[in-house]
Amino acid sequence: MNKPILLSTPHMSDRELEFVKEAFETNWIAPVGPHVDAFEQEFCQVTGASHAVAVSSGTAALHLALRLVGVEPGDEVFCSTLTFIASANPITYLGAKPVFIDSDRTSWNMNPELLAEALDHRARKGKLPKAVVVVHLYGQSADIDPILKACNQYDIPLIEDAAEALGATYKGRFLGTFGRIGIYSFNGNKIITTSGGGMLVSNDLYLVSRASFLATQARDRAPHYQHSEIGYNYRLSNILAGIGRGQLRVLSERVAARRRNFEIYYQGLKNIPGIEFMPEANYGCATRWLTCLTINTEAFGANREQIRLALLEQQIESRPVWKPLHLQPIFAQCEFFGGAVAEDLFNYGLCLPSGSNLTDEDLEIVINQIKAVHYKTQKNQNSMFMVTEKVYLTT
Numbered sequence: 308m309n310k311p312i313l314l315s316t317p318h319m320s321d322r323e324l325e326f327v328k329e330a331f332e333t334n335w336i337a338p339v340g341p342h343v344d345a346f347e348q349e350f351c352q353v354t355g356a357s358h359a360v361a362v363s364s365g366t367a368a369l370h371l372a373l374r375l376v377g378v379e380p381g382d383e384v385f386c387s388t389l390t391f392i393a394s395a396n397p398i399t400y401l402g403a404k405p406v407f408i409d410s411d412r413t414s415w416n417m418n419p420e421l422l423a424e425a426l427d428h429r430a431r432k433g434k435l436p437k438a439v440v441v442v443h444l445y446g447q448s449a450d451i452d453p454i455l456k457a458c459n460q461y462d463i464p465l466i467e468d469a470a471e472a473l474g475a476t477y478k479g480r481f482l483g484t485f486g487r488i489g490i491y492s493f494n495g496n497k498i499i500t501t502s503g504g505g506m507l508v509s510n511d512l513y514l515v516s517r518a519s520f521l522a523t524q525a526r527d528r529a530p531h532y533q534h535s536e537i538g539y540n541y542r543l544s545n546i547l548a549g550i551g552r553g554q555l556r557v558l559s560e561r562v563a564a565r566r567r568n569f570e571i572y573y574q575g576l577k578n579i580p581g582i583e584f585m586p587e588a589n590y591g592c593a594t595r596w597l598t599c600l601t602i603n604t605e606a607f608g609a610n611r612e613q614i615r616l617a618l619l620e621q622q623i624e625s626r627p628v629w630k631p632l633h634l635q636p637i638f639a640q641c642e643f644f645g646g647a648v649a650e651d652l653f654n655y656g657l658c659l660p661s662g663s664n665l666t667d668e669d670l671e672i673v674i675n676q677i678k679a680v681h682y683k684t685q686k687n688q689n690s691m692f693m694v695t696e697k698v699y700l701t702t
């Protein structure tokens with residue numbers, strides 16, 4: 308039996324522990340301190356963002372972002388449908404309603420034409436959304452220019468959910484820095500991790516200082532505890548910010564390793580019929596946070612679930628592509644603009660183990676198992692079929 312090969316696990320360098328030790332030695336064991344300040348500054352240097360505030364999760368960052376652009380009960384917020392539920396949950400925390408937009412086939416991200424149509428539709432009804440949340444799925448940039456253009460036409464703030472896309476670029480510039488606000492996640496499975504954490508960035512200093520204020524229980528400037536607004540306890544711990552500083556120093560290596568995973572999978576599987584890899588849009592450079600592919604059942608000989616289960620039998624963790632949010636039971640009543648692009652990607656899409664700490668041997672095991680599923684079905688279909696390529700049939 309192989310050792311388990313997991314989807315995406317934390318990958319520390321040798322610096323994180325030094326920073327954590329420093330926090331202990333100086334007794335900065337609090338959601339404030341020098342590592343938090345430095346992490347925010349260094350994050351701006353790396354991404355080119357003007358201002359940043361470190362918070363306890365990507366979800367918290369998005370909650371703050373939506374509140375900062377003025378989302379209130381009864382409002383609508385447009386959101387990519389093909390994403391993790393955390394992209395939309397904070398919309399509901401504010402009593403607003405998500406409206407979902409389908410993907411395009413080239414980027415798997417929000418279709419700019421559908422967004423423009425949906426905005427026109429709402430403009431005619433006289434009820435525009437308060438914000439648009441665009442997700443950079445699996446580390447690939449959405450097509451920002453036409454999306455920004457559509458938003459700007461109606462003066463609607465764009466919020467970028469770059470939780471999976473730290474280190475990815477659009478036309479040479481880092482994702483998360485195009486919208487009014489960008490958010491990132493440092494959850495355990497992301498490109499870099501603080502075990503849990505997030506970042507909010509903006510070119511607007513006022514917005515970022517408001518975010519910091521709201522994340523600290525909205526405490527007014529007074530010697531006593533005084534509050535004129537409802538806030539949250541969303542600041543990042545100084546210990547975790549220390550981990551973040553170490554991780555930030557190896558960000559480009561982590562992205563390179565994930566892109567290399569993709570390349571090895573691609574070379575190993577591109578000739579297998581029925582497998583198509585997630586394309587990389589020509590306007591950007593993706594993180595390839597997860598290597599994703601779609602399975603044409605007939606051509607491959609087995610469906611997505613059969614592959615996933617065959618991998619699981621070998622302790623290899625793969626996952627279906629995100630289930631679109633407009634198909635989630637909790638969002639069944641929400642409006643949706645689009646067709647079946649996201650739905651198709653969910654039905655046929657599979658995410659392969661993609662951690663930056665996977666070895667070449669791990670990748671080879673995964674590739675050979677997927678090949679084995681294919682060749683086995685070919686054999687079953689036609690007993691005369693000769694398997695000439697060396698494959699490892701272990702079932």
Ligand SMILES: *Cc1c(COP(=O)(O)O)cnc(C)c1O
Pocket residue numbers: 363364365366367390391393394442468470471491492493494503504505
């Ligand atoms: C992980 C993730 C989030 C949430 O980040 P947390 O830090 O886990 O709260 C939001 N959006 C997307 C697209 C994500 O992948």
